[in-house]
Amino acid sequence: MAILYLHRIVESLYILVVFILQFSSLQFPSLGYTFPDKYFINCGSDSNVSESGRVYVGESNLGTSFVSSHSEKSESAAPSPLYQTARIFRSESWYEFSIDANATYLVRLHFFPFSFPSNLSSARFNVSVPGFWLSQNFDGGDHTNNNSALVKEFFMHIPTSTIKITFRPLPSSLAFVNAIELFIVPLNLIADQVARFTLDNRGVLSTYTGLYSRVLETKHRLNVGGQTTNDTLLRKWIPDDSYLVYPGNAHNHPAYKGQIPYHVHDDSGGPNATRYTAPSDVYGTAKESRNASASAEDIQLFNITWALPVEKNIDHLLRLHFCDYWSPSSGLLFFQLSIYDNQVMPVNNDGNVSKVVPSPYYYDFMVRSDNSGFMRVSVIPNASATIINAFLNGLEIMKVIETSSSVSDGQESNSRHISLPVVLGSVLGGLVLLFVVVLLGFLCRLRMRKEKPVENSDWLPIPVTAGGSSHSRLTDGTSLGSPLPNINLGLKIPLIDLQLATKNFHASQIIGKGGFGNVYKGVLRNGEIAAVKRSQPGSGQGLPEFQTEIMVLSKIRHRHLVSLIGYCDERFEMILVYEYMEKGTLRDHLYNTKLPTLSWKQRLEICIGAARGLCYLHKGAAGGIIHRDVKSTNILLDENLVAKVADFGLSRSGPLDTQPYVSTGVKGTFGYLDPEYFRSQQLTEKSDVYSFGVVLLEVLCARAVIDPSLPREQINLAEWGMLCKNKGILQEIIDPSIKDQIDQNSLRKFSETVEKCLQEDGCDRPSMGDVLWDLEYALQLQRGANAIPREPYEDSSSSLSVSLQLPNVRRLPSLSTLSEADDSIVRGDESDNAADSVFSQLKIDDAR
Structure with a gap:
């Protein structure tokens, strides 16, 4: 009777710990991307205004945490309502925003230096976020004679729950801002790892990792062969004609009639384009070679080259967009891509995504600019192609902003704004959790002395209604919306077991890092040591790779292939558990x-x-x-x-x-x-x-x-x-x-x-x-x-x-x-037909 009573106590405490751990780490990313409704701020005003189909909310109407200090507002007769007001700062001030998820965000700052009643053209100031200068020595006078606003756009990966944008007037000056946009962007819109082009290496590509630890500032966004257009993320694409080096070598191909089809999910990575990578207006227009009929000896002379002004000797992210919408089938057209007159890679039509034409795709390169102040990009026809041509649909260049030691990381100032109830709640919650865990450990040890261990526990994580803790990407549906067949559900491991095995994924347990995410050393409930590979938001690998790994390793076993112990796909986690390889x-x-x-x-x-x-x-x-x-x-x-x-x-x-x-x-x-x-x-x-x-x-x-x-x-x-x-x-x-x-x-x-x-x-x-x-x-x-x-x-x-x-x-x-059949263990259906049906699903093309 005493043992039964003890068992019930332990079970109740276990459920409590499960709930606390799940609640403490709960995230609610959406299954598909939906354009957010925050933050779009009409600075210096209490009124809402509409601009480009988007409502910008007056500062006093914000329904969330918002901090601005030492500021005043001013009004003008600017043609756009969004730029008729501005928030003016006479000393260091900031806006602070609460963030929903650890992800990549887009930040836009709008500046229109009107001259009445305050003369904003005299403003001189710096703008920063924790760890980075977004703008230094901003001069309002540089933009006075232009009747349009200056919009500075940045992409940044924000791992914290808040972000603070700080304005610092230079001595005897002021700072201002007319509007601010801050919103999350689709998963994998920007990858952490890209190909590195180095001029000194004559076009030999290497790998650049670490974009998530930098800030990207948009410098150019061209709709090659098309007109000015805006996309669903409110990004502005402008024509490319003014950047052509040899205008006579190129002409605009007739625009595609209809909407360009996208063949991958919104959150997929490159080189497959999604509807958020670039709009149909970009992929449906192109510049192509005017001299495709030239002889094989002369064809390479008729390249199309763009030269775009950039800062000297600075890393830039170069993104090139391609979509062949006129060839009768894929694989007929291929040509050479060149950066700074160095051949980089062949562009082989659009077979990267689909055999169906058209199919949009793109390539990213990290390029360090030279001393010329321009970045040169060329496409060169190939005389051996079935269709001799070269083309480009879109081009983007983003400056890479490195961290600066002269900018505070914001942790100290953020701590000053944490309210006393939050601090007390955190401390008490931590003490309660510690007490429960210690008591649970004591009772479990006491119970183990009286009973044999239970191999298959009936305890399961408590479902959490907000977001659905037991949600499964694999059984509920793939990224394309259909359930994944033949997945080995017998290998599923509850998330709570992996949290306990890795000390709730503590940094001290990390034994490796890769494109997929961190790898943790863990001790499973049966005492087995395992390697636990957990994906991270925005990682180079995604759901297709996760599915592929499970399907391959759950069907085969060999002493020279790493064994899959199990996997977890609860609460949008993607975790793989392998045998631990000590060396x-x-x-x-x-x-x-x-x-x-x-x-x-x-x-x-x-x-x-x-x-x-x-x-x-x-x-x-x-x-x-x-x-x-x-x-x-x-x-x-x-x-x-x-x-x-x-x-x-x-x-x-x-x-x-x-x-x-x-x-x-x-x-x-x-x-x-x-x-x-x-x-x-x-x-x-x-x-x-x-x-x-x-x-x-x-x-x-x-x-x-x-x-x-x-x-x-x-x-x-x-x-x-x-x-x-x-x-x-x-x-x-x-x-x-x-x-x-x-x-x-x-x-x-x-x-x-x-x-x-x-x-x-x-x-x-x-x-x-x-x-x-x-x-x-x-x-x-x-x-x-x-x-x-x-x-x-x-x-x-x-x-x-x-x-x-x-x-x-x-x-x-x-x-x-020959095969080593005696070394293999086939789980589930052992027939060749069953295996073929499984592996026929592995037609993945998402980026690494």
Whole structure:
């Protein structure tokens, strides 16, 4: 009886903790983006006014927290009602706003320096948000003679619950503002990670990460080939004609009749455009080459070039919009994109999104401006295309504003405005929570002494009516609105279990970070240590990658593939739980690390393990799977240094028997990306083989695959490594720590394998089965003529073990058709047809 009573007490307390934890971390993002109704402020006025179809609310009518100090209002006879009033500041003052969610926001500040009754043209001031100067030394006189307002537009990721916009008059001057807009923008409108173009590297692209920790200021937004238009986010697009360098080379293509169709969800990431990326008016107009009929020798002379004024030697986000709405089908038109006269990449029609024409898409580049004060962008026709043309639909340039130590982060001033009841409530709430948790722990320990642990608890999180805590993205519907079939619900883990396992996702538990989000170390209820990967709002990866990872890993199991323990999709969370890999990534052990150096034999064994995992993906898994993001950070090591391939968010089902490839937008990581796939957008298993070849070279040389600090010819490891091999000097770039360990026969076989993997044409590359054979052979050559028995954790099922006992084994037939069926565990329906039906859903094209 006492035990039953104790059980009820513990259950009640557990439910209380669940409620508190869920309530404390509750977020309510919408399923789809809806244009917000706040904040649009008519500064210096108590009246509401309408402008561009939007109501700007008078300051006294704001129904939320609003702070402005040391200010006065003034009125004028400006033509627009929005600019007939202004809030004037004689000393440092601010507006403070409450924020609904941790997300990216758009801030617009309107300035119209009227001269009566106050002369605002004499205003000199700075504007800031915590950590950033939005404007310094603003001079109202610079805009006096223009009869329109100056609108400054910024994008910023706001992680806090409030944001303060501060106006600081310069000595003996004043500050003012006529109107303020502040509202959340669609998820993934701006990505945290983009491609980095560096002029010094002659167009070689790398990766830039960290846009969410910067502020972006809009400098140019062009409707190329079109007229001035506004979009649903109230952004203004203007014609591009005044920025053309060679106007005679281009002309406007007739506008598209009707609305441009968008093929992806509002919250999807690039390069697929949504209706919020740019409006139909932009994608339905274009500048195209006027000289498409020129000869093949002269065609590249007829490029279209735009030169736009920018600040010198400053990072800028360049966004280019494309939509071919006149070709009869996709894939017929491709041309070259150039920045600062350096060819960057081929633009291959609009197959990135759909085989249907038209389909809008865009590309983002981080570009550092040069000393000229202009940014030059060109599109160049390609004489080998079926349709010889080059075009552009839209162009945006945003200046990257870095953090400044001279601007307060706002934490101290914000704390002064927290009311006493809020402080007391927080303290008391924290004490109550601490008491409940301690008491719960004590009672649980007492109960465990009297009873055996319960493996499958019946306790479930309490549904929270506001927002729906048990909402499931996977079972309720995908981003396209339909339920995801065949998802393995048996792998679902309650959110409360993961909160308790990771100390409510405490920063101390973080063991890694990636494009998807943070990875936490957690201890599950059964005592198992796990890696918990939790998505973050606006991350490079989204729902499609989350779905793909679950569907791939819930259907296959192999000792060289990281195992999925479970997932959670409650309350709009996207969390994946994997087996914990104690030794981290292969990359962690190769360079820029304090970890012990891996021996050559260890490196070979790791490469062999990864090859086995990839070989099983390609041929052993039902239907075949292409990983699409093979790299050293996606090869993880357990406590015995056994390699396991991870991160299947970009995976695609392999080509069917009726076609040799899968047509898809290019996804992957610079430096590892198959050049043939990059050019043709035709994905095959050989794309993984190329990426794995880069990994092999990375293992041999222990250096980054892209290193902009090196001389030009050495920046790209794949190109540099093959150049050295062809010159017979590969020995010179091998990791010095293992040079003396490598048997020359083993090195020869290994380098031959790398060379075959990195062939330009995919048809010349070996299968993963052949690569595995060669690596096993290289290991046996390293071990010598007498084969060493396998370690207990190695595969014992490989058919190669007998034939590789001698180093002079003759070449066996291709092993690409072999699979490791004894290593796999298929969950659910084990039929090939069922698996094919699952993987046919993996046609994802969202950005990484």
